[in-house]
Amino acid sequence: MKLYTIDTGFFKLDGGAMFGVVPKSIWQKTNPADEFNLCTWAMRCLLVQDGDRLILIDNGIGYKQDERFLKHYHLHGNDTLEKSLEHHGFSKDDITDVFLTHLHFDHCGGSIERLEDGTLVPAFKNANYWSNKEHWQWAVEPNDREKASFLKENILPIQESGKLKFIDTVDGVSFTENIKIRFAYGHTDAMMLPQISYKGKTILYMADMLPSVGHIPMPYVMSYDMFPLKTLNEKKKYLEEAVQNNYILFLEHDPVNECCTLQETEKGIRVKDTFKLSEI
Template identity: 75%
Template sequence: MNLHTINTGFFKLDGGAMFGVVPKSIWQKSNPADANNMCTWAMRCLLIEDGDRLILIDNGIGDKQDEKFLGYYYLHGDDTLDKSLAAKGFSRDDITDVFLTHLHFDHCGGSIIRQGDGRLRPAFKNAFYWSNAKHWAWAVNPNEREKASFLKENILPMQDSGQLRFIEDKDGIAFHEGINIRFAYGHTDAMMLPQIQYKQKTIVYMADLLPSVGHIPLPYVMAYDMFPLKTLNEKKAFLQEAMDKQYILYLEHDPVNECCTLQQTERGIRLDQTFDLASI
């Protein structure tokens, strides 16, 4: 098995929304905001190469939305999905599986492309798209608070194409040899976190349970989370397990750090080391 970092560029989100009840005077030390209170975040995906399978975990925001929509999020940086795949010697047509941690636009927008005639089609024509029935139902019938994150043009064409598949909503279920799935329910219903055995280490793709190293302290929970107290409890249990078992955390949204480990301090569980995936 080989793992490859796939960067798809940066975007911006409101700093207050990203840190919830934590005051700006505190969170801006780790994630400085611009004049509009916006902080920069990565859209860092992961490519798993194993035998005849090429599994892409999440795929960024994509480029099919109109200029007005994209203008809200200040997309920037030189990286794109296609450039990052090409740098590893692959193209979209090589992907066999697109694993979607959840269906918010910044995680699944690259799943679907808009053709010149305006029609929508899967960006990965040879791949199955993996979600789970519980989260799919949540996404296609969204609540008023979360509906702006679930865009039908990102989601429904997966099903229309016949390429959609569901993973059983069962914590610890195997997706592929060496890859088990953890479920989390605080950020959105039935978000999936791949847990990967790699070079005798355990790597967990954190998605939005832990967006960045700046979110490690327990109260640092996003205002975007649907059930923040549930996130708090999930995060508390996971961080203890991750520290005790020396997991490596792969960070999807941290603008600087790809991976980190944890340590116990007088203030609780905190950051230990940061490093790139390639150094493992």
């Protein structure tokens, strides 16, 4: 098995929304905001080469949205999905599985491409796309608060292509011999967290359970979360498990840090070490 970091660029989101009830005077120490109160965030994905399968976990925001939409998120940086894949010797056509932790646009927007005639087609033409029935239903019939994050053009063409596959919502279900799937329900319904056995270590892909190192303290819960108290309880469980078992956490949105480990301190659970995936 081999793992590769896939950087798809940076975007910006409101700092207050990203840190919920935590005051700006505190969170800006780790995630400084610009003059518009926007903080920079990564859209960092993970490529897993496991036997004859090449699995891409999430795929960023994509490029098919119009300028009016994209200007709200200030996409920047030199990295793209295609460049990152090419850097490791792959192309989109090599991907066999697209694993979607959840269907918010910044995690699944790259799933679908818009052709010149406006037709929407899978960006990974040789891949199956993986979600779960519970989250899929949640996304295609969204609540009023969350529906701006579930864009039909990112989601429905997957099903129409015949490439959509579902994973059973059983915590710890196997995806491959080396990957099992954990579930979380606070950020959005039935978000999937891949837990990967790699070089004798356990890597937990955190998706939006833990966007960045700056979110490690327990009260640091995003306003984007549908059920913040549930997130708080889930976060406590997962972070305590990570400390006890020395998990490596892969961070999708941290603008600086790819991976971290945790430790127990007098102030609670805090970061222990940060490092790149390639250093494992």
